[in-house]
Structure formats: C-alpha cells, structure tokens
Amino acid sequence: MEAEGVRLLAAGIAIGLGAIGPGIGIGLLGGRAMEALGRNPEAAPVIQSNMILGIALAEAIAIYALVVALIIKFV
Amino acid sequence: MKPKTLVILVGILVLVALGMQFPTPKPEISLQAETVGLVLGFPVSNALIATWITMAILILIALRIRGRTGDVPSGLQNLIEFALEWIFSLCQNVAGKNARRFFPLVATIFLFVILNNWMGLLPGYGTIGLVKEPGKQGHSYSFNEVQLGPLKLGLLMPPTGQAEAKTEQGAKETAKADHETLPGQITGSFVPFFRGASTTLTTTIALALVAVAMIEWFGITSLGFFPYISRFINVRRLRKGNFMGIIDAFVGLLEGVAEGARIISFGFRLFGNMFAGEVLLLIIPFLMAWVVPLLFYGLELFVGAIQALVFALLTLVFATMAATSHSESHEAQH
Numbered sequence: 360m361e362a363e364g365v366r367l368l369a370a371g372i373a374i375g376l377g378a379i380g381p382g383i384g385i386g387l388l389g390g391r392a393m394e395a396l397g398r399n400p401e402a403a404p405v406i407q408s409n410m411i412l413g414i415a416l417a418e419a420i421a422i423y424a425l426v427v428a429l430i431i432k433f434v
Numbered sequence: 435m436k437p438k439t440l441v442i443l444v445g446i447l448v449l450v451a452l453g454m455q456f457p458t459p460k461p462e463i464s465l466q467a468e469t470v471g472l473v474l475g476f477p478v479s480n481a482l483i484a485t486w487i488t489m490a491i492l493i494l495i496a497l498r499i500r501g502r503t504g505d506v507p508s509g510l511q512n513l514i515e516f517a518l519e520w521i522f523s524l525c526q527n528v529a530g531k532n533a534r535r536f537f538p539l540v541a542t543i544f545l546f547v548i549l550n551n552w553m554g555l556l557p558g559y560g561t562i563g564l565v566k567e568p569g570k571q572g573h574s575y576s577f578n579e580v581q582l583g584p585l586k587l588g589l590l591m592p593p594t595g596q597a598e599a600k601t602e603q604g605a606k607e608t609a610k611a612d613h614e615t616l617p618g619q620i621t622g623s624f625v626p627f628f629r630g631a632s633t634t635l636t637t638t639i640a641l642a643l644v645a646v647a648m649i650e651w652f653g654i655t656s657l658g659f660f661p662y663i664s665r666f667i668n669v670r671r672l673r674k675g676n677f678m679g680i681i682d683a684f685v686g687l688l689e690g691v692a693e694g695a696r697i698i699s700f701g702f703r704l705f706g707n708m709f710a711g712e713v714l715l716l717i718i719p720f721l722m723a724w725v726v727p728l729l730f731y732g733l734e735l736f737v738g739a740i741q742a743l744v745f746a747l748l749t750l751v752f753a754t755m756a757a758t759s760h761s762e763s764h765e766a767q768h
Contacts, residue, residue: 404527412751415744419699425706426698433465 370432377424384417446725453724463713467634468625470564480626481634484559488549488631517545524747529754532656536753539648543641544746547632551708551738554630555731560712563626632708632741635701642700645749646693653756661759666690696752700745707741 360368392410396403467481499514507515521541525533553559631637653662664670668686672679711734718727 408524408528408747408751411744411747415703415748418703419695422699422702422706426702429465 366431370428373431374421374424374428377427378421381417381421384420385414388413388417449725450722453722453726463716465709467629467636470625470627479634479636480563480629481631481637484553484628485550485631485637487628488546488553491553492545492549521746525750528747528750529757532652532754532757535652536750539645539753540746540750543645543749544742547641547704547745548739548742550631550637551742552735554633554708554712555715555734555738559628559630560626562628630708630712632704632738633712634709635705638705638708639697639701641704641745642697645700645745646697646752649696649749649753649756650693652753656757657759662756666693700748704741704745707737711737 388410392406395406399406467479469477470480470483471478495510495514499511502511518541521544522533522537525537525540529536650662664686666686666689668682669679671682715727715730715734718730
C-alpha cells in the first residue's frame with residue numbers, strides 16, 4: 360500500500376473508532392435524561408443543563424479523535 | 435390521502451429526481467481559511483472578514499437598542515430582551531450569586547458564536563470570491579467569471595443547460611467531467627470573500643483562549659491567588675511530612691493538565707461541528723442538487739444554535755466551578 364493511502368485509512372479509522380465510545384455515552388446520557396424528565400418534568404432546566412454539560416464532556420473524547428485524525432491527514 | 439398532499443409529495447419527488455440530473459461543481463474543501471488580501475502587510479483571511487461583519491452587526495444592534503429603550507419593548511428590543519433574559523436566567527440557575535459577574539462574558543460568547551454560525555449559512559458565504567490562478571487544473575473549481583469594475587469575480591453557480599451535453603459525452607467521460615470546463619465557465623483556484631467564522635480554527639481557538647483565561651480570572655478574583663493556585667500545586671499535606679500527600683500533588687497536577695485540555699476541547703468542539711456542517715452542506719448538493727439540501731440547512735441552523743449554547747454553558751459551568759472553593763462545594767452538596 361502507498362504511504363498516502365495508509366494515512367487516509369489511518370485518519371478514517373482514528374475518527375471512526377474514536378466516535379464509538381462518545382456515541383454510546385451520549386446515547387446513554389440522552390436516554391437517562393429523558394427518563395428523568397418523564398419522572399419529574401418540573402426539573403427540566405436542571406436536567407437539561409446537566410445533560411448538555413455531560414454530553415459536551417463525552418463529546419470531548421470524540422474531539423480528541425478528530426484532532427488526531429486531522430493531524431494524521433494534514434501534518 | 436388528500437389530493438393536495440399527494441400533489442405536494444409528487445412535486446417534491448419530481449424536484450428531487452430532476453435535481454439529480456443536474457451536475458453541481460465538485461466541492462473543494464480547505465481546512466484553513468484562505469487569504470483574500472494583505473492589509474498593511476498582514477494577511478486578511480475570508481473568515482476574518484466574516485468575523486468583522488458579525489462584530490459590526492452586533493455593535494450596530496447594541497447602539498440601536500441603547501438609543502431607544504422604552505418601557506414597553508417592541509420589535510428588535512423585544513427580541514434582544516427575550517434573548518438576554520433567557521441567558522440571564524440560565525446564569526442564575528447555574529451560578530447563583532455569581533450570575534451578575536458571569537453574565538456579560540456568557541452572553542457575549544453566546545451571541546457572537548450563534549451569529550457567526552448562522553451567518554455562515556447565508557447565500558454568498560463561500561460562493562462569491564476572487565479568481566486566483568485562472569486556468570489551473572487539478573485542485574480547481576469551475577465557476578462563472580464576472581467582471582465588476584477592476585475586479586474579476588468568480589461566482590459559484592449551479593451550471594445550467596449542460597445536462598444534455600453530459601449525457602452525450604458517454605459514461606467514460608462523465609467520470610472525468612468533474613474537472614472539465616463546462617460551457618461558460620472557467621477553472622482555477624477560487625478564494626471566497628466570506629467564510630463562516632466558526633469554520634476556521636483561528637477563531638475558535640481565540641475564543642477558547644479568552645473563555646479559559648476569563649475562567650481562571652474569575653477563579654483567582656473570587657478565591658484569592660494562592661488559594662486558587664493551591665488547587666493545582668497541592669503540596670500542603672506533603673509539606674507536613676505526610677507521605678500520602680503525593681496523591682494530592684498528583685491530582686493537582688492532573689487538574690492543571692485538564693485546565694489546559696479545555697482550550698483544545700473548547701476550540702475543536704466548535705470548529706469540528708461547524709466545519710463538518712459546512713462540508714456536509716457542500717457534499718449533499720453534489721449528491722442531490724434540489725430540495726434535499728434544504729433539510730440539512732435546517733439541521734445546521736439547529737446545530738449552530740446548540741453549539742453556541744454549549745460554548746456559553748460550558749464557560750458558565752467552568753467559571754462557577756473555578757469560583758467555588760472545594761470545601762464550599764462539599765458543604766453545598768450536603
């Protein structure tokens with residue numbers, strides 16, 4: 360395989376595998392937040408802001424994968 | 435099914451099918467903002483111009499609102515008051531007594547980021563620009579050239595009337611047609627005048643640096659310099675001769691690293707989301723020219739608002755965390 364091809368493959372694999380974990384995490388977070396909302400609709404503002412915070416922190420892991428993929432591809 | 439619904443459905447299907455017949459220029463994706471020109475020797479990129487436009491709009495709205503505030507809000511004032519009140523109640527929910535201190539920063543970040551994100555979706559962003567190196571093959575666009583005074587402008591337009599020409603060319607050449615000049619069009623490098631400001635790392639990292647610096651500043655001013663710094667250089671137990679203090683020191687070190695990683699995650703979150711959205715909007719018309727891209731524009735409006743909210747909310751939460759000492763937060767929990 361050519362070096363350039365391997366790099367493209369590596370970048371794809373880096374972001375692809377790196378997105379699995381955060382994907383599962385964000386799914387769990389969203390689902391649990393919906394459950395909480397169903398049980399206690401009055402607590403919506405608190406649940407919402409905490410959910411967004413949790414999602415953002417889970418998403419940060421995918422962002423590190425994105426950074427690695429961009430570095431592999433362009434640097 | 436009502437006949438009206440049926441007509442609408444058939445119309446949409448026909449539009450989608452027709453749209454697939456029209457080839458659109460193959461998108462050229464540039465990770466960095468392109469340089470449009472030099473001002474006093476400094477390169478001015480298209481994202482920078484877009485940032486200035488966003489800033490000008492925000493300042494103009496602020497000046498206009500300041501001049502004519504009435505007790506009974508109407509029109510623009512109503513909208514701005516609604517937005518600011520919403521952000522302020524968010525601040526009060528999260529920060530409590532510190533809400534008034536954090537509000538200016540959080541509101542500024544929210545308004546700036548959301549306007550940046552939405553401005554990037556306007557027609558004209560990424561489609562009107564300068565022609566550079568005309569005739570260059572390979573990594574190039576085909577576009578229409580317009581002479582406007584002394585400037586040669588390139589306009590990225592959906593090419594018209596060559597659907598038949600393409601079918602005549604045959605299967606062999608259609609594969610090559612991506613880089614071929616269409617009638618009335620030229621090829622070359624193309625530098626758009628405007629580019630959504632959030633789709634370049636420079637803007638987002640700058641915003642992240644400001645946000646993180648302000649978070650540290652809030653922490654230092656509300657706790658005092660040495661109490662705040664002791665969160666990161668935690669040698670209190672170690673100095674007393676307690677060997678387990680090594681764990682404290684190590685945890686403090688990790689917290690320092692996490693503080694720095696915030697800059698990266700702040701910057702790349704906004705950049706990644708907005709850049710991916712821009713690429714999506716470029717790719718979708720290439721696959722299906724009509725109707726379908728509209729749905730993705732709706733999605734991008736939503737993503738732009740959510741990312742602005744996330745940036746502002748995270749700044750608010752981190753600032754609140756920095757401004758409360760460890761012992762205080764433990765008391766609050768019990």
